[in-house]
Amino acid sequence: NAGVTQTPKFRILKIGQSMTLQCAQDMNHNYMYWYRQDPGMGLKLIYYSVGAGITDKGEVPNGYNVSRSTTEDFPLRLELAAPSQTSVYFCASSYSADRAYGYTFGSGTRLTVV
Amino acid sequence: AQTVTQSQPEMSVQEAETVTLSCTYDTSESDYYLFWYKQPPSRQMILVIRQEAYKQQNATENRFSVNFQKAAKSFSLKISDSQLGDAAMYFCAYRPFSGGGADGLTFGKGTHLIIQP
Numbered sequence: 001n002a003g004v005t006q007t008p009k010f011r012i013l014k015i016g017q018s019m020t021l022q023c024a025q026d027m028n029h030n031y032m033y034w035y036r037q038d039p040g041m042g043l044k045l046i047y048y049s050v051g052a053g054i055t056d057k058g059e060v061p062n063g064y065n066v067s068r069s070t071t072e073d074f075p076l077r078l079e080l081a082a083p084s085q086t087s088v089y090f091c092a093s094s095y096s097a098d099r100a101y102g103y104t105f106g107s108g109t110r111l112t113v114v
Numbered sequence: 115a116q117t118v119t120q121s122q123p124e125m126s127v128q129e130a131e132t133v134t135l136s137c138t139y140d141t142s143e144s145d146y147y148l149f150w151y152k153q154p155p156s157r158q159m160i161l162v163i164r165q166e167a168y169k170q171q172n173a174t175e176n177r178f179s180v181n182f183q184k185a186a187k188s189f190s191l192k193i194s195d196s197q198l199g200d201a202a203m204y205f206c207a208y209r210p211f212s213g214g215g216a217d218g219l220t221f222g223k224g225t226h227l228i229i230q231p
Contacts, residue, residue: 105159
């Protein structure tokens, strides 16, 4: 059972470039989330999805887009990379019926924009 | 909106000793869930322990236990017999009891725990 898989693990982008961070889960979780983690700031919610075809903004959505065409996949798109998007990105998933469980996290993507 | 505060950016403890990490939160809800996550240098977020607010009994998982004070909105983590492998960032997190999806975990800023051999 793979859990939540994120790719790539590391990436360096130039300012203005675009990229997609991939996230896939095989636990049939209906809820999926994208967080960013900046040093000393904890994790901030970027976008979330409660099921295929449904997405919504979190606390810090500017500069990002998401889609959820299947239950398993929840990619995060950066259209015009900026230095402020240098961060570690985490994808997570959970099952709505088991709210006490918390989340299953991916191993993160470290993104540097230069 | 809920907020989670971890007032200790860094803590240090001798191996085999006990350490307590503090967490306070602000919410107007009466039912919710609280969590402690561990993030070692590998970056992986690992669930350490969870507490349901409607349960009076403090949660315990082996060497990890919590002191949940609902009235004070306090949720501290106690690590007994500290081991070198406990060295990590520890995050306190809050989740509402019910929600339509806008129920993302709210995290504190973390406490960096150092274990001295």
